[in-house]
Amino acid sequence: MLDLLPELEDWLADGRDLAVATVVSVGGSAPRGPGAALAVDRAGTVVGSVSGGCVEGAVYELCARALETGHSVLERFGYSDDDAFAVGLTCGGVLDVLVTPVLADAPVRALLNAALDAVQRGEPVALARVVAGPAAHPGAALLVYGDGATAGGLDLGQDFDGVAVAEARAALDAGRTGTVELCAAGERGADGPTLLVEAGTPPPRMIVFGAVDFAGALVRVGKFLGYHVTVCDARPVFTTRARFPEADEVVVEWPHRYLRGTRTDARTVLCVLTHDAKFDVPLLEVALRLPVAFVGAMGSRRTHAERNRRLREAGVSEAELGRLRSPIGLDLGGRTPEETALSIAAEVVAARGGGTGRPLTGLAAPIHRPGSAVLVPHG
Structure with a gap:
């Protein structure tokens, strides 16, 4: 249910009756994890998804029935290959879905x-x-x-x-x-x-250091992925709301000072796009010692080697340097700011989900990695 809270805000405010189907557990290959939800109101309007399209029709019918009966129901999809194919769960997975009516007096x-x-x-x-x-x-x-x-x-x-x-x-x-x-x-x-x-x-944070063209594209991709995105740079002429209208925050401050004083956690993503030693080195000294999810820095391989030399001279250990993803991004062959932002975001997603970054074609590993829990950010 919490997966759909932003979409359900208007429905709840309007006093609509609705039924919410929530994925309880998954087995085998399944496109969405526990917490994924789909809601239906009495007019038949639908928001959300529980399976990326595989069993939506059957779940829709369960929601319509729950609105009529007022009773919750737990349903399993994919008991066998035949049953899975009948409802469209052809990926071979098993979904347990809880359908709950949310009526006026519930x-x-x-x-x-x-x-x-x-x-x-x-x-x-x-x-x-x-x-x-x-x-x-x-x-x-x-x-x-x-x-x-x-x-x-x-x-x-x-x-x-x-x-x-x-x-x-x-x-x-x-x-x-x-x-x-x-x-x-x-x-x-x-x-x-x-x-x-x-x-x-609250949504995880993505902090983009460096008010450059690549940053604008990365802000858009970060927002699309559900991050609370901050842009930080010490140069006020470049670090403006007009240049980064989609950012949640635009901060004019020396990057290392800002990072020392701001909130981070184990989900935070730090992207250093400045590729200027006077910004990068003091910033990465701080970043590589924080328990965050991802630290990446832009720059050529020559810039990366020089940056690592300076970081070692500053006392950064080899273990800390081992956390740095640089040059940042996956090898997609792109060159534009948008293509570069996509490659950075792809590496962030791969690092978060344990992906290889390789094409799925010919890859023997499962497409949907097994797991009993997922993070549900809300903004």
Whole structure:
């Protein structure tokens, strides 16, 4: 559900009845992971996707039925090759999808509105729902805020309620969406219900250093990928809102000073496009010592070698230098700012998802890598 919050804002404000289908788990090859969602209102309008088109028709029918009955349902697609082909899941995967009606008087509707308010304030929230197991209450939901406060409830009883809150908080801290099998406090083994916990976190940051033409193209691609994008450069004549209208922030500051003082985390992407030693070296000294997801720097191989020499002289270790992706980007053969931005973004995505960057043609590895949890950013 949290996957669709921005799209559902108007629907909720208009008071529309709707049903939301959410991917609970995937097996084998599947195009979208846990937390992917599709919503249908009474007029038949659809937003979102659970499978990239594979089973959308069947899920649409389930949503329409849930709007009529008012009951939640958990459905599996892809029991066998024949069943998978019948609904269009020809990739050979298995999808478990939870369909929940969100009617005017449904408790989950109030929680969705509360989650939307929190996301708009930039606060992380987690939504937990029971999908299977004993003591399941279809439609019951629990909202957990970043500060530990809760709203709603799962009505699981004293053996599980506290455990459910703890598991939801752990998923929120990790920024993960997926299923959790509960066991009673102090017990071992999965003897309780299974929860779907969706973590809604502020969008990850992409900080682009260097107010150059390539930066403008990278800002657009970064926004497309769901990042909160900042452009930073020390030169005020180039670092203007007029040149980077799509950036979330445009900062005039020496890059290394700005990076020292700004918020970063394990999802943050740092792209250094200045290729000027007086900016690059002090900036990369800071960047390569931060626990961020990606540090890349633009420049020719000659520039890269000279930059590494200066960084070593500045005391940067070989292990720290090993984190630097330079020259930044995958070898796509492009030359324009847009093509260069695409190559940089491709490397960021490959690094995040563990991809090889090689053509899928002839590649033996699975197209959709297995995983039980995904990050769900919201902006």
